[in-house]
Amino acid sequence: MKIVLASNNSGKLAELQAMFAPLGFELITQGSLGIPEAAEPYHTFIENALAKARHAAQHSGLPAVADDAGLCVDAFGGLPGVQTAYYATQFGYPKSDDNNVQALLEQMAGLDNRRAAMVSTLVAVRRPQDPEPLVAVGRVVGEIARERLGSNGFGFDPVMFIPEFGKTFAQLPTEVKNAHSHRGRAVAAMVALMRERWL
Numbered sequence: 001m002k003i004v005l006a007s008n009n010s011g012k013l014a015e016l017q018a019m020f021a022p023l024g025f026e027l028i029t030q031g032s033l034g035i036p037e038a039a040e041p042y043h044t045f046i047e048n049a050l051a052k053a054r055h056a057a058q059h060s061g062l063p064a065v066a067d068d069a070g071l072c073v074d075a076f077g078g079l080p081g082v083q084t085a086y087y088a089t090q091f092g093y094p095k096s097d098d099n100n101v102q103a104l105l106e107q108m109a110g111l112d113n114r115r116a117a118m119v120s121t122l123v124a125v126r127r128p129q130d131p132e133p134l135v136a137v138g139r140v141v142g143e144i145a146r147e148r149l150g151s152n153g154f155g156f157d158p159v160m161f162i163p164e165f166g167k168t169f170a171q172l173p174t175e176v177k178n179a180h181s182h183r184g185r186a187v188a189a190m191v192a193l194m195r196e197r198w199l
Helices: 010-023 045-060 081-091 097-107 174-180 182-197
Strands: 002-005 026-029 064-073 115-125 134-144 160-162
Touching: 002 010, 002 045, 010 026, 010 064, 010 174, 010 182, 045 064, 045 081, 045 115, 045 134, 064 081, 064 182, 081 097, 115 182, 134 182, 174 182
Parallel strands: 002 026, 002 064
Antiparallel strands: 064 115, 115 134, 134 160
16 A cells, blocks of 8 residues: 655655555655645644645545654753754754754753653544544653764754663664654554554
8 A cells, every 4th residue: 555654854754664664555755746745833743743644645645644743852841842843943043954953952051951852743544534543642751962972863863862772862773763762652553553443
């Protein structure tokens, strides 16, 4: 079965393709079908993920899955949250993963409370008006490191220190990170839901 991924993020595509492979699903990006990105006007991960999944299904005629994920920093009252991808832009930097990490390290330079959570909310729909979207949430709590460590992964992986491993996500082997990351946890839950409801 082909499923449209409502994202053009190559990092997300690679992670999700590997995780959905056991179901026999082929993930294709909305960009490869000429589908523009959906508006994300909401303040919660679930509302944005649902809007993106419905948008991709509407324009493709295929089932769709969308992920809305972000970093929720305790010292910032849960922000940047749904604005994670654009975090650096509020400090005058161009939008990029590297600039997001730089801006975060600068903003947290004098802070001792470094607790943060990476959250991934996945929503899958069979069609645009699916009355029963599948919803899976993955969450990992860690701390923001004081410097970049490791070269694996993307996004905030180089500064997301996971106490249970004693390393950042970017220092972990890909298969370990995928199994224990916020997205990995959300996908595992989504795969179970898809097996139960869609297959």
